[in-house]
Amino acid sequence: AWGGEDHDEL
């Protein structure tokens, strides 16, 4: 995974 999966906000 390249990361950022849990940043579900803009």
Add this chain to the structure above:
Amino acid sequence: MNIFRFLGDMSHILSFVILLLKITQGKSAAGISLRTQELYMIVFCSRYLDLFWNFSSLYNSFLKVVFIACSSAIVYIIRFKSPQKDTWNPELDNFPIQYLIGPCAVAGLLINQDWTPFEMIWAFSIYLEAVAILPQLFLLQKQGEVENLTSHYVAALGAYRGLYLMNWVYRYFTEDDYLQRIVWFAGTVQTGLYIDFFYHYYQSKRGGLSRPVKLP
């Protein structure tokens, strides 16, 4: 998704609509800081790199494209398109944005969530967004008086992150494993920078008259 976050995103979209209307219909970028718009373009182009591998929702992916497109269009119009480009005053709008980008890049390297390259870039974009409004606020300060549409633009932009603060409080109390200290800290700083502006904005709009917003 909750009402605070939805209203926050709508307020952010409203700020783009107001600014795009102002510079396309008004044919002038007077009072608008190109520096701030360039910072926003950097923020969105860096934060939304994960467009290519994270699809948390169509809503998210769609708005990421919209925000990148709008911020790029605004920079393009103010920089290259006539007659707007002639209304931009580089002497006035001269905030040294390298002093914002540099420290945010270092902070992104040192303080991020998972030490992957994207997380460092993501943290950089969060920190940069928190301070991106500074060139705009400095420009307004220099001019003393704020043109009506510009004041609504800045107010919508401030409201967007203020609503996000409420969204984070809501999520903290309703979701179990929700923890985003980086964005909580940066979002608080970002909203804090608007407090002085909001005070003068409220004062000027309070009487119902659209008296111009005066900054001391």
